[in-house]
Amino acid sequence: MSAYANEVKAYLERYQKEVDGSGLLDPHAVAEWAYRKGLHKPSISTVIDAIAADISKVFREEYRTDPSGQRYRAKHAVRSKQGGKTASLWADIDDERAPREHFARSFSQRRQQIVGDCFQLKTDVDVYNDKNPAQPPIQIPLDFTLDVEELQLPYKRKKAA
Template identity: 75%
Template sequence: MTAYANQVRAFVERYQAEVSPDGLLDPHAVAEWACKNGLYKPNLKTILDAIATDISQVFREEYRTDENGQRYRAKHAVRSKQGTKTMSLWADMDDERAPRDHFVRSFSQRRQQVVGDCFQLKTDVDVYNAKNAKQPPIQIVLDFTYDVEELQMPFKQPKAA
């Protein structure tokens, strides 16, 4: 764990003890409280990281619609390491200069994220079921084939004249 993560955990614990009687945490409220109480003083790198995070979020939320009416995400990221630093490079699907390999890598990385999310969901369900063995187990289906086909149906139907 990094020193920064330990610092954050420490002021979150203090916030919980001093301000949050119901145990619910709003990260923005915690951040504002930490700054007001002198527990956190952002530096230039922190500010640039926050702006870069905002830019990435704007990229992530940019959708367009193709000629068939399919809504697609316009910009895609590839994460890579440069020495000890992890960085994301973004490319726009409609930019002819963007290399195909970028999108191959991006889609592969996104698929791995989905797999990781499914693995964690399955683990969480298994642990919940084990902790609540007297109740009927919650069943979780991780085969999305029919879900995806159903969502694609409007785009696969012949267009009415």
């Protein structure tokens, strides 16, 4: 674990002792507390990273509607390593200048994120079930085919009409 992560863990423990012993943690409340106590002083790169994260959030949340009524995400990112850092480049799905390869990579990366999330969910459910053998096991189906088809039905009907 990095020195930075150890610092965060240390003031997090202090926060839990001094402010909130509920066991529930709001990262914004912890960050505000740490900043006000002088325990966390952001560097200029931290500030720039925070602004860039805000910009990325705006990009991620921009949706449009196609002529059949389907909402789609307008901007898509591709993550890649540049030097020792991971960078994201964004492109607008309606920008004809944006290369097809960008979107193919973006969609593939998003699919891998979903696979990773499903793997972690399955692991978490398995661990919970193993730790609670007296309870009926929680079942989480990971085949989303029918879920996706059901959500697409209204748009398929519009196209057929």
